[in-house]
Amino acid sequence: MTEKKELSQLARQLLGKTNAVQFYTQQEFDAALAVAKAEIMTVALQTSKQVIMIERQACADLVRDMAKDQAIGTAQVLESAAEAILNRIPSQRQ
Numbered sequence: 001m002t003e004k005k006e007l008s009q010l011a012r013q014l015l016g017k018t019n020a021v022q023f024y025t026q027q028e029f030d031a032a033l034a035v036a037k038a039e040i041m042t043v044a045l046q047t048s049k050q051v052i053m054i055e056r057q058a059c060a061d062l063v064r065d066m067a068k069d070q071a072i073g074t075a076q077v078l079e080s081a082a083e084a085i086l087n088r089i090p091s092q093r094q
Contacts, residue, residue: 060085 024032060082067078 056085056088 063078063082063085067075067082070078
């Protein structure tokens with residue numbers, strides 16, 4: 001005669017209908033992982049573009065500050081340089 005062993009808490013959770021752990025196939029896991037990686041890359045690219053634009057804005061502000069201390073002709077050249085910095089990639093400028 002075989003003895004009946006009591007199931008552990010984990011076994012009850014895995015085999016029971018309530019509070020059961022959901023398992024995924026390798027394909028489902030790989031698909032979800034691919035989506036997560038794509039989302040991370042999208043956020044990383046957007047963040048990088050924002051950082052570049054912030055730095056570009058800071059450079060333009062620096063040039064404009066320099067223009068304030070210059071003669072009219074030089075100030076116009078520096079102001080044009082600041083605009084050129086900002087317009088290097090117009091689609092990023094908001």
